[in-house]
Amino acid sequence: MFRILVSDKMSGDGLKPLLDAENVEIVQQNVADVEEQLHTFDALLVRSATKVTEELLSKMSQLKIVGRAGVGVDNIDIEAATKHGVVVINAPNGNTISTAEHTFAMMASLVRHIPQANISVKSREWNRSAFVGTELYGKSLGIVGFGRIGTEIANRARAFGMDVLVFDPFLTKERAIKMGVTVCTLDELLQTADIITVHTPLTKETKGILNKETIAKTKKGIYLLNCARGGIIDEEGLIYHLENGHIAGVALDVFEVEPPQSSKLLDFEQVITTPHLGASTKEAQLNVAAQVSEEVLLFLDGNPVTSSINLPTLSKEVYEKIQPFHLLAKQMGNIVSQCMKEPVHDISIDFEGSVTDLETSYITKSLITGFLRPRVDSTVNEVNAGIIAQERGISFGEKYIPNNSGYENCITVKVSGDHSAFEIKGTYVPHYGQRIVALNGFDIDFYPVGHLLYIQHTDKPGVIGRVGQILGEHGLNIATMQVGRKNKGGEAIMMLSFDKQLEQASLNELKNIQDIVSIHTIEL
Ligand SMILES: NC(=O)c1ccc[n+]([C@@H]2O[C@H](COP(=O)([O-])OP(=O)(O)OC[C@H]3O[C@@H](n4cnc5c(N)ncnc54)[C@H](O)[C@@H]3O)[C@@H](O)[C@H]2O)c1
Numbered sequence: 063m064f065r066i067l068v069s070d071k072m073s074g075d076g077l078k079p080l081l082d083a084e085n086v087e088i089v090q091q092n093v094a095d096v097e098e099q100l101h102t103f104d105a106l107l108v109r110s111a112t113k114v115t116e117e118l119l120s121k122m123s124q125l126k127i128v129g130r131a132g133v134g135v136d137n138i139d140i141e142a143a144t145k146h147g148v149v150v151i152n153a154p155n156g157n158t159i160s161t162a163e164h165t166f167a168m169m170a171s172l173v174r175h176i177p178q179a180n181i182s183v184k185s186r187e188w189n190r191s192a193f194v195g196t197e198l199y200g201k202s203l204g205i206v207g208f209g210r211i212g213t214e215i216a217n218r219a220r221a222f223g224m225d226v227l228v229f230d231p232f233l234t235k236e237r238a239i240k241m242g243v244t245v246c247t248l249d250e251l252l253q254t255a256d257i258i259t260v261h262t263p264l265t266k267e268t269k270g271i272l273n274k275e276t277i278a279k280t281k282k283g284i285y286l287l288n289c290a291r292g293g294i295i296d297e298e299g300l301i302y303h304l305e306n307g308h309i310a311g312v313a314l315d316v317f318e319v320e321p322p323q324s325s326k327l328l329d330f331e332q333v334i335t336t337p338h339l340g341a342s343t344k345e346a347q348l349n350v351a352a353q354v355s356e357e358v359l360l361f362l363d364g365n366p367v368t369s370s371i372n373l374p375t376l377s378k379e380v381y382e383k384i385q386p387f388h389l390l391a392k393q394m395g396n397i398v399s400q401c402m403k404e405p406v407h408d409i410s411i412d413f414e415g416s417v418t419d420l421e422t423s424y425i426t427k428s429l430i431t432g433f434l435r436p437r438v439d440s441t442v443n444e445v446n447a448g449i450i451a452q453e454r455g456i457s458f459g460e461k462y463i464p465n466n467s468g469y470e471n472c473i474t475v476k477v478s479g480d481h482s483a484f485e486i487k488g489t490y491v492p493h494y495g496q497r498i499v500a501l502n503g504f505d506i507d508f509y510p511v512g513h514l515l516y517i518q519h520t521d522k523p524g525v526i527g528r529v530g531q532i533l534g535e536h537g538l539n540i541a542t543m544q545v546g547r548k549n550k551g552g553e554a555i556m557m558l559s560f561d562k563q564l565e566q567a568s569l570n571e572l573k574n575i576q577d578i579v580s581i582h583t584i585e586l
């Protein structure tokens with residue numbers, strides 16, 4: 063008999079597969095109310111309210127799987143779950159339509175002042191001139207994050223006669239054309255849009271993507287919406303621009319702290335809110351609860367799951383052999399992703415030497431995971447990386463080539479975009495570790511970990527010295543440094559590593575050095 067704890071409110075109909083199963087006992091109670099029994103549960107089903115922390119996982123010693131009835135898994139410590147050997151699954155598309163519809167309802171309410179007018183009429187007022195609105199027709203809608211929900215918003219916006227601008231570093235031109243949207247940079251979107259809505263996951267890149275500085279670049283009278291995650295629009299920045307009259311209106315379904323009892327945002331007339339209701343429809347709740355219930359049952363019965371966030375489906379023995387290459391490939395993907403500054407449509411992976419004796423399809427998936435991670439969110443893993451790449455219009459393929467690199471094993475990755483390409487080679491040396499041995503045809507040798515700085519420059523006396531001097535002036539200690547060049551006096555590269563992340567001021571100074579062609583920071 064498996065014991066399953068359902069700790070947030072979920073659709074009874076959605077839970078039916080579990081309620082009907084003979085080998086399952088369901089307890090529908092808050093985590094805090096079953097403190098004494100936590101060690102007895104095999105599965106835990108949550109929405110966004112329950113925080114699945116390291117501490118909770120440590121108490122749930124029998125736990126095998128956490129099912130998130132929804133999309134965002136930022137309330138679950140995925141790393142801790144993985145460490146505890148707990149599979150985490152979610153229901154990625156069950157609430158897409160509901161959230162898109164809610165965002166659209168918020169947008170219409172915002173520009174027509176519907177919540178404010180409703181309060182006014184119910185206060186026995188009839189003040190028609192106080193609530194003159196703005197049409198959506200003919201306006202530019204800027205969508206930051208063009209995934210499942212962003213795409214559905216764009217479809218609805220086009221039906222309303224709006225122009226749709228999209229910023230998503232991950233979107234290829236082909237997909238944008240197919241979807242009838244205009245791709246632009248974040249700055250272009252900020253300067254052009256009349257209304258901006260965010261639909262990214264909350265990651266370290268998207269946290270505060272709209273803030274005091276970026277909101278200042280928008281048109282005066284801008285409308286902003288956040289129905290994704292609290293913190294994507296920085297709340298201090300919002301307050302600043304609401305106070306100075308730059309923003310015409312804000313619609314918020316989510317907050318940095320929920321519930322936002324002490325938030326000053328609630329005091330502004332032009333801010334309209336809902337209490338995290340994006341996914342709160344009968345349909346979405348039925349979908350997400352049914353999806354996770356079915357998956358959890360399958361998993362407990364010993365079957366593989368399809369929407370796992372964290373664990374690969376490999377035996378322990380095979381996994382141990384693959385592990386060093388899995389790490390190498392993931393870091394290689396991550397490096398390439400951070401160095402390529404445009405959408406990528408093709409990734410080719412060549413394997414040579416002893417690595418070809420292993421299950422390379424898994425290594426390829428690790429590489430694609432590493433590539434997607436800086437661009438999508440923590441839900442990408444070896445299980446779902448291939449599907450997500452496909453969804454984003456990125457093709458990838460692997461092949462085995464004759465072993466002539468000079469290394470016992472070698473992985474070569476080439477990624478291509480519309481205007482540029484990037485190539486990286488890596489190898490694993492037992493007892494020495496993972497090494498990157500070539501970048502864009504330059505021989506080099508570095509350990510792919512930590513805070514890195516990749517510089518392309520002209521091979522001239524004084525360039526390396528000047529770099530060292532500027533870093534020294536900023537109090538930055540160079541931990542390791544490798545240089546490479548093809549010809550004397552020609553193109554050259556440097557790879558430096560540091561104990562801490564570099565600040566923008568030092569990078570700006572480095573960029574000004576004559577003979578430096580480009581600079582990329584890489585965080586691994
Ligand atoms: N309010 C709610 O109740 C509710 C309901 C569902 C989802 N959500 C939130 O909405 C988010 C989006 O959901 P989805 O299903 O569309 O996810 P998705 O993964 O399909 O789409 C996210 C998109 O964001 C893009 N992105 C990632 N980093 C970016 C960056 N730095 N700049 C611009 N774009 C970036 C990705 O490329 C991707 O296309 C979820 O992560 C979740 O947190 C909220």
Ligand SMILES: O=C(O)[C@H](O)COP(=O)(O)O
Pocket residue numbers: 109110111131132133134135157338340341342
């Ligand atoms: O990420 C999600 O799926 C939404 O934020 C919904 O969260 P909820 O399940 O708590 O409504």
